[in-house]
Amino acid sequence: MDRENKTIRSFEGLEMQYDYLVFATGSSAFVPPIPGSDKNGVFVYRTIEDLNMIWRHAPSAKSAVVIGGGLLGLEAAKACLDLGIKETHVIEFAPRLMPRQIDEAGSDILVQKLAELNITTHTNKNTAAILGNETIKGLFFTDGTILNTDMLVISAGIKPRDELARSCRLTVGPRGGIVVNDEMRTNDEHIFAIGECALHNSMIYGLVAPGYEMADVVATQLAGDQKQFPGFDMSTKLKLIGVDVASFGDPFINGTEANSIVIQDKHKGVYKRINFTKDGKRLLGGVLVGDADDYNMLLQICKNNLVLPPDPTGLIVKGGDAGMDAGAGVVALPDDALICSCEGVTKLDICNAINEKGCETFDDIKKCTKATTGCGGCAPMVKDILEHTLKQQGKLVRKVLCEHFEYSRQELYDLIKLKDLRNFDNVVDTLGHGDGCEVCRPVVSSIIASLWNELIVTKQNATSQDSNDRFLANLQKGGTYSVVPRIPGGEITPDGLLVIAQVAKKYGLYTKITGGQRIDLFGAHVSDLPAIWEELIAAGFESGHAYGKALRTVKSCVGSTWCRFGLQDSVSYAIRIEERYRGLRAPHKIKSAVSGCIRECAEAQSKDFGIIATEKGWNLYVCGNGGSKPQHALLFATDLDSETCIKYIDRFLMFYIKTADPLTRTATWLNKMEGGIDYLRNVVIHDSLGIAEELEAEMQTLVNNYQCEWKNVVESPELRSKFNHFINAPKEKDPAVKFENMRGQIKAAAW
Amino acid sequence: MSDNNWFYVCDVEEMPHNGGVTVKYGEEQIALFYFTHRNEWYASQNLCPHKQQMALSRGMIGSQNGEPKVACPFHKKTFSLKTGVCLNSDECDSLKTYPVKVEEGKVFIGVDPSWN
Numbered sequence: 001m002d003r004e005n006k007t008i009r010s011f012e013g014l015e016m017q018y019d020y021l022v023f024a025t026g027s028s029a030f031v032p033p034i035p036g037s038d039k040n041g042v043f044v045y046r047t048i049e050d051l052n053m054i055w056r057h058a059p060s061a062k063s064a065v066v067i068g069g070g071l072l073g074l075e076a077a078k079a080c081l082d083l084g085i086k087e088t089h090v091i092e093f094a095p096r097l098m099p100r101q102i103d104e105a106g107s108d109i110l111v112q113k114l115a116e117l118n119i120t121t122h123t124n125k126n127t128a129a130i131l132g133n134e135t136i137k138g139l140f141f142t143d144g145t146i147l148n149t150d151m152l153v154i155s156a157g158i159k160p161r162d163e164l165a166r167s168c169r170l171t172v173g174p175r176g177g178i179v180v181n182d183e184m185r186t187n188d189e190h191i192f193a194i195g196e197c198a199l200h201n202s203m204i205y206g207l208v209a210p211g212y213e214m215a216d217v218v219a220t221q222l223a224g225d226q227k228q229f230p231g232f233d234m235s236t237k238l239k240l241i242g243v244d245v246a247s248f249g250d251p252f253i254n255g256t257e258a259n260s261i262v263i264q265d266k267h268k269g270v271y272k273r274i275n276f277t278k279d280g281k282r283l284l285g286g287v288l289v290g291d292a293d294d295y296n297m298l299l300q301i302c303k304n305n306l307v308l309p310p311d312p313t314g315l316i317v318k319g320g321d322a323g324m325d326a327g328a329g330v331v332a333l334p335d336d337a338l339i340c341s342c343e344g345v346t347k348l349d350i351c352n353a354i355n356e357k358g359c360e361t362f363d364d365i366k367k368c369t370k371a372t373t374g375c376g377g378c379a380p381m382v383k384d385i386l387e388h389t390l391k392q393q394g395k396l397v398r399k400v401l402c403e404h405f406e407y408s409r410q411e412l413y414d415l416i417k418l419k420d421l422r423n424f425d426n427v428v429d430t431l432g433h434g435d436g437c438e439v440c441r442p443v444v445s446s447i448i449a450s451l452w453n454e455l456i457v458t459k460q461n462a463t464s465q466d467s468n469d470r471f472l473a474n475l476q477k478g479g480t481y482s483v484v485p486r487i488p489g490g491e492i493t494p495d496g497l498l499v500i501a502q503v504a505k506k507y508g509l510y511t512k513i514t515g516g517q518r519i520d521l522f523g524a525h526v527s528d529l530p531a532i533w534e535e536l537i538a539a540g541f542e543s544g545h546a547y548g549k550a551l552r553t554v555k556s557c558v559g560s561t562w563c564r565f566g567l568q569d570s571v572s573y574a575i576r577i578e579e580r581y582r583g584l585r586a587p588h589k590i591k592s593a594v595s596g597c598i599r600e601c602a603e604a605q606s607k608d609f610g611i612i613a614t615e616k617g618w619n620l621y622v623c624g625n626g627g628s629k630p631q632h633a634l635l636f637a638t639d640l641d642s643e644t645c646i647k648y649i650d651r652f653l654m655f656y657i658k659t660a661d662p663l664t665r666t667a668t669w670l671n672k673m674e675g676g677i678d679y680l681r682n683v684v685i686h687d688s689l690g691i692a693e694e695l696e697a698e699m700q701t702l703v704n705n706y707q708c709e710w711k712n713v714v715e716s717p718e719l720r721s722k723f724n725h726f727i728n729a730p731k732e733k734d735p736a737v738k739f740e741n742m743r744g745q746i747k748a749a750a751w
Numbered sequence: 752m753s754d755n756n757w758f759y760v761c762d763v764e765e766m767p768h769n770g771g772v773t774v775k776y777g778e779e780q781i782a783l784f785y786f787t788h789r790n791e792w793y794a795s796q797n798l799c800p801h802k803q804q805m806a807l808s809r810g811m812i813g814s815q816n817g818e819p820k821v822a823c824p825f826h827k828k829t830f831s832l833k834t835g836v837c838l839n840s841d842e843c844d845s846l847k848t849y850p851v852k853v854e855e856g857k858v859f860i861g862v863d864p865s866w867n
Contacts, residue, residue: 403815403816404813404814424769425768425769425787425788428788434813434814434817435769435786435788435789435812435813435814435819436769436788436813436814437811437813437814437815437820437822437829438810438811438813438822438827438829440813441811441813442811462767462770463767463768463769463770463771463811463812464769464770464811467809467810467811467824470770470809471809475806475809475824475825477804478804479804479805479806722767725773726772726773726774726775726780727760727761727765727766727772727773727774727783728760728761728774728775729775732775734773734780734805735778736780736798736805737805751802751803
């Protein structure tokens with residue numbers, strides 16, 4: 001190196017000019033000047049080659065000694081044990097293990113744990129010589145004792161590679177390391193040093209994270225900006241030989257500057273110490289051994305200078321009362337608190353991911369922010385922040401619908417009603433921005449349908465309906481549709497069955513009985529739909545709304561008309577209910593059932609609302625569902641007469657339609673409702689919000705406005721013309737549709 | 752665009768607003784979209800590359816950060832209407848797109864004659 005002419009010359013003669021030079025020469029293992037350290041069986045613990053050599057030597061060793069009781073030394077001791085060496089010793093020059101991180105009492109716990117693993121610890125021990133001829137036989141200590149061994153691993157720290165820096169007269173520290181200032185500059189302003197060769201503020205940082213930070217400081221300055229290295233928080237939490245060990249802030253401070261609370265449980269192998277200011281207000285640092293679950297919270301309190309609760313003992317005692325409720329800690333953290341130090345994710349980043357990017361689960365946050373993807377130590381904090389932020393949002397967990405609307409569904413419902421908006425473009429232009437998407441279009445369409453109950457395929461609303469709604473049929477595998485005529489209460493005449501059979505035969509459809517007591521006809525070409533419905537409607541059928549987020553079926557058992565146990569006429573009541581709420585658009589599908597007695601053959605307790613006959617009338621159950629997360633409906637009111645039961649259902653359904661989030665079944669809606677079933681009962685039965693009359697009136701409007709969508713389509717040539725596959729070849733069916741045969745019927749070709 | 756063969760599809764009035772229709776072009780199926788809200792026209796292959804379904808014309812259209820897109824009705828894979836690139840999956844192939852022009856109320860799709 002020629003600093004005057006700013007050139008360097010390589011070993012092979014390559015010469016280069018520089019404007020700035022960066023030393024990133026790293027470090028090597030520090031080997032104390034002990035005579036005999038060149039003998040066979042003596043290793044350092046640093047590179048993969050070192051480990052390979054240890055691994056090859058281990059089978060011939062009966063005992064092993066590790067010099068160095070720091071982090072790596074203890075790891076090395078455990079490695080020796082794992083290599084099958086029965087007797088392992090750790091030698092530490094200082095009076096305790098991990099002297100930089102933990103205090104003597106913490107070290108005692110570690111020593112105890114090591115002893116349980118058959119690792120013997122010797123502290124206050126200074127090695128004078130390594131015994132043996134060519135191969136190690138033992139260690140001789142300055143206190144005159146001897147320890148026999150046939151393998152030695154030296155893990156006594158690192159030595160900065162500063163030889164080149166020394167030779168060109170850059171300032172180095174008394175124990176090595178190129179001296180740098182806060183800008184990572186050496187005493188030559190054109191030369192920087194970073195990483196483990198750099199000595200900053202008398203400190204060599206033997207970790208990767210500060211190394212990255214230093215590189216960033218240099219790069220920023222080279223790019224023309226200002227940046228300084230303020231030192232690095234060496235707080236750390238790790239698992240050593242199966243034991244949690246953590247230290248943060250100033251772990252050792254005491255005496256005149258600080259008070260400490262210490263908890264020591266030798267039986268469980270737990271030691272905790274926190275140091276705080278004399279006034280008890282601020283946390284200064286601490287040590288955790290054996291149980292470091294509180295580390296993240298303590299670190300944040302310490303780093304962000306948060307005010308401590310009146311009795312800080314609660315911070316480190318399980319089940320203790322810290323005077324802070326669980327998770328309140330995360331609330332107190334400032335937005336810029338660094339939660340995930342591996343990926344540099346702040347509290348604000350996580351909150352934004354939840355509030356603005358719609359993350360609702362731990363996995364969402366992981367994907368969105370990368371938090372917890374490094375060491376994973378911050379996972380509990382991230383979960384706390386998630387839980388609290390979601391709680392803050394209350395029922396409106398998905399506060400914002402999508403990028404086009406900054407409203408929840410409930411807010412949109414009220415606004416669309418207030419402004420009397422009746423098609424999607426009006427809604428997005430008035431209340432949102434952009435052009436909408438597959439998330440908000442169906443939600444808005446559903447709200448418009450719930451509000452006005454107008455024909456959904458008119459007013460240019462058709463293309464904003466769910467794909468099933470656009471063609472008033474269920475899109476199935478292969479691109480054909482299925483057709484479900486309404487069969488209220490599951491009651492059908494033989495003539496009705498005949499019509500369905502004839503239609504199915506004529507149009508080549510697959511038929512199956514559904515779970516809701518009706519018949520589904522599969523495999524219909526889109527262009528056949530109007531003709532199919534024309535025939536069904538002529539025979540007195542109407543749309544079953546199987547395609548809609550709407551009332552599906554009201555299932556029934558045969559009830560008192562035939563059943564010898566039946567208490568009430570469940571079929572008649574089911575038909576009455578189904579006809580009242582048919583076509584009702586809602587945030588999700590709604591299912592119902594009426595059972596004629598407590599034997600419950602109609603499975604009413606698995607429905608969004610279910611009715612079971614009693615001797616005196618009806619019991620009403622609400623908010624149940626089957627599906628992937630089955631949930632029983634809850635008993636809502638008992639022994640109702642038929643009119644009151646319907647009145648309550650009117651209010652219940654309208655309240656659900658107005659307040660639920662999109663695609664939320666009643667069970668989930670209730671689960672998220674603060675106050676739960678009691679609150680719902682107060683609103684619906686006791687009219688605690690004073691809206692019961694309004695809800696009933698709104699429902700009555702929807703009931704009055706009902707019309708069979710398919711009847712409208714069949715009767716309108718213009719609407720019928722929309723049901724073609726090709727716009728420029730209206731008669732032709734989709735040639736891509738393929739069927740296979742199964743048990744005498746068709747089935748869609750596999751994906 | 753002079754290299755394209757423009758073929759007539761339909762009149763503007765026949766088109767649904769803010770949605771698509773299927774167009775027959777020989778053995779091919781093309782999805783044609785009238786994005787009324789943006790006053791834009793787009794055309795792409797009708798086949799969704801995800802599960803090989805002839806379905807994109809029935810998908811809902813919208814925008815993502817200003818980029819016009821269509822969502823397949825089957826599994827909601829979304830594709831840019833401009834470039835055909837799949838916007839929510841790295842594994843899904845892109846769509847073939849076609850130019851569209853409207854002249855005197857008539858809609859035309861441009862196809863490269865060398866494809867046939």
